[in-house]
Amino acid sequence: MNPRRTNFRRLVRPAARQVSGARPAYTPGVPQEQPDNDHLHFWSFIDHAVSRATRELPGVDPLAMRLVLTLHRAANMLVYDLESTVHRPRGWSWPGFRVLFAVWLAGPVEAKKVAELSGMSRAAVSALVGTLERDGLVTKERAPHDGRAVHLGLTAAGMQAITSAFRSHNEREREWAGSLSADEQETLISLLGKLTAHSTHFEAKHRA
């Protein structure tokens, strides 16, 4: 838990300093200390990764690799943008928003159902509901016919919060989607849908 001052392998400071911007000279026969990766950037990362993996690791499926890298990156960027422009400025998180949204959609609803709908674990929902309740957005009541379950509902503040946040959220979604024509959006949605639908055909692990 506490890495406490990692043990650097301290190097002797080189006698002659390089001029700013200069690169260490290449010495034939000796492995380069600092390989040339100045050309490697965020946007070229996937290309380099795929081509090097294909070259060095026989049997790799480059298209599948590229697909997953691209999908993961797109989702990450989207989440980062929405979370930092819409949700965090309001003092909430995207996960909190997702729970709030599920409760809004499903009315007074058991925590278990919220977990199923939002694709989270029950423990995660439990934790999120903890903070949402603390912040006065969600109410928790024991379920009438099942002493184990809790029913979740929105407070007035929660209703106000989800409505306002949702507008802002969708505004931002529209910006993202605006990169594509309506047809392209439909196509993308349909391909992604196919991907997730078929994930039930091989034993893809999913929640509960």
Place this chain on the structure above:
Amino acid sequence: MNPRRTNFRRLVRPAARQVSGARPAYTPGVPQEQPDNDHLHFWSFIDHAVSRATRELPGVDPLAMRLVLTLHRAANMLVYDLESTVHRPRGWSWPGFRVLFAVWLAGPVEAKKVAELSGMSRAAVSALVGTLERDGLVTKERAPHDGRAVHLGLTAAGMQAITSAFRSHNEREREWAGSLSADEQETLISLLGKLTAHSTHFEAKHRA
């Protein structure tokens, strides 16, 4: 931090218990305690969300909403599956794998570059490298020409780990990608690429 026994609004236990499976009778004029959401499931969630939001919140862009929900869900399912079938069983995490992979790709490389390549914050990389170093997969050295920077490299164990994990990872990627034809995969990749590329045109927030 410690929600400590949340304050349930304790309800009086109903006198007459319902038979298993029966639903509370509908009482006209009185709001239903438990709205009928039995038809709401993981797979119908997006449809319901879009249609209800469109109905109740004027001005919502349903296609953009559906796009983001679908993309987010696809990425989540993919990550969950890969993490739980490939990485966690080996004792590592996907984020750890991503750092390891970036180091493998970029050779001895500064932590800052790893953050840029993998799309993580420098603090996140710092934390991940902490555990990767503790587990003997990554080495950390002070950069020769810059006393602030650290150069990251793979240990023999790290090299072995990334190679083996990557094979397994790509095997799994192939299963996922197998839902789509090669053409469809290309299309999907290209649409996602367009989405991320265009995110620089509106002021999408991104890291560093």
Place this chain on the structure above:
DNA sequence: AAGAGATGATCAAAGCTTTGATTAAGTGGC
């Protein structure tokens, strides 16, 4: 009626992530 088993929620421990502060080191102006 009673025990066995299933189920819903929560807790606990560990890890990852974020933002903002801090520390150390390099850069540039004078």
Place this chain on the structure above:
DNA sequence: GCCACTTAATCAAAGCTTTGATCATCTCTT
């Protein structure tokens, strides 16, 4: 040389997530 500014990394606090354990409650079988 000195001081302000910038930059790399790390720390700190808070929050989210995961798995597995625990507790309470419900259900089923006998």
